[in-house]
Amino acid sequence: MSLLMTKTMTELPLARRMARLGTETAFEVLVRARALEAKGKDIVHLEIGEPDFDTPRNVVDAGIDALNKGFTHYGPSAGLPILRQTIAEEVSKTRGVKVTPEEVVVVPGGKPIIFFTMLALADEGDEIIYPNPGFPIYESMINFVGAKAVPIPLREERDFRLDVNELKDLITDRTKMIIINSPQNPTGGVLTKQDIADIADAIGDRDIMVMSDEIYSRLIFEGQHHSIMSLPGMQERTILLDGFSKTWAMTGWRMGFGVMRADLAAHIARLATNSVSCTASFSQMAGVEAIKGDQSSVAAMNKAFLERRDFFIKRVNQIKGFSCRSPHGAFYTFPNITKTGWPSKKLADALLDEAGVAGLSGTAFGSFGEGYLRFSIANSIENIAKALDRIDEWTKHRL
Known part of the structure; x- marks a missing residue:
């Protein structure tokens, strides 16, 4: 066997600047969620910031x-x-x-x-x-x-x-x-x-x-x-x-x-x-x-996001430990979870692994996001309802 084949791989000599590079956690959570789905677990995706609509025809x-x-x-x-x-x-x-x-x-x-x-x-x-x-x-x-x-x-x-x-x-x-x-x-x-x-x-x-x-x-x-x-x-x-x-x-x-x-x-x-x-x-x-071109699709998406926002806010504020102000734009909600007593990252991980709901820790958006989770409402009301039911059920058993 040649020396080349038996040589142990050395540590990758990355440039120092790479240590300063962060990431976008939404994509990391999406990968984790897909891995759970591959094992047969049903996941509701509220992590990724992407409209669930097709590009207009x-x-x-x-x-x-x-x-x-x-x-x-x-x-x-x-x-x-x-x-x-x-x-x-x-x-x-x-x-x-x-x-x-x-x-x-x-x-x-x-x-x-x-x-x-x-x-x-x-x-x-x-x-x-x-x-x-x-x-x-x-x-x-x-x-x-x-x-x-x-x-x-x-x-x-x-x-x-x-x-x-x-x-x-x-x-x-x-x-x-x-x-x-x-x-x-x-x-x-x-x-x-x-x-x-x-x-x-x-x-x-x-x-x-x-x-x-x-x-x-x-x-x-x-x-x-x-x-x-x-x-x-x-x-x-x-x-x-x-x-x-x-x-x-x-x-x-x-x-x-x-x-x-x-x-x-x-x-x-x-x-x-x-x-x-x-x-x-x-x-x-x-x-x-x-x-x-025709802008009716933009208006239709806005109408759908508004309906989803109102549905989410009303429902999430009924869940133990959660409170959420009504966002005025985009398609995200940012509920306060301090009353759960759980740190944001630990709670986001638990909801994914145990409840099958993919969301993001507020700390994925900076240190001042501690005490919050982010959920994308770029999903159907049916799926949003399923996610909130799961979160509600999880809190009843874990809080």
Whole structure:
């Protein structure tokens, strides 16, 4: 037997930066849930943030038509001109500002905008303020690029809207970026028009960029969506993150976009060239139809999510140890479980293993998520009812 064959495998020499990289727990829990299903256990999936609806038929047909017409080749790293123009027109209309195609970058999903923007703007030691609990990739990417992650707590007593007075105290000379997300994942909190104005006032004339994650902007239950990009003097300091996955149930099409000042957009496109090359051309043509075509599917999904939200909130508040405010947007609920006496991660694991309900620990979204669980209501009322029945039964035996 050769020496090569008998040599013991050495420890993988990973770069030190990999130790700073986090994850998105929803996908890890999904894997665990699928493994339990493979063993015959029935699982209700309330963990993954994905609409349970199919992509609208007109959008699918546009994608098929694009494939048949040869949209199967490389495109520009910043996106096809027709989609960038369509996005520019839509954002101009919905945010009340003038946007040009040169300010739009189309990428495979929303996460590249988070990653590329931080790579382009944040040096080691720079500070980035981010919501906590919040989308876990914010903190992961801040740490990965070597910047300092500065959490701003989102508290239940404020309907999970950030406290602008706390924000003022966190801003320093090292603050390079502030991340805001409304409607918010995981809490469903929505910033008011006054909140947005107060955030802009807190920034003042400082040279601070705002990443405004508005991926759920069309999924709102009460009131209206307000973008900080719309405020005077803020457009050139705002990086708008949006996409197609949530609004049009296009998660598998992998398509998001950023809107930002043109000089920054050129650098983000260069990062795309060096990493993903471009976004699939046929997906982009489907994206044009999603924006320009019939919007009845968006309204139908919103109506369904609202019905599910109301059903979930009424029912979960009847379960021992659980209490939950009504989220104002997105398709998540964030019940408080402190009265159960269980830590969030331990309770989430127990509900999966023992009750067959897949949800997420609040701590999957940051340390300030302790005492909460996140459940996606992107599932049928029948399945949501089954999940809540199981949780109710579990609490009667375990609490």
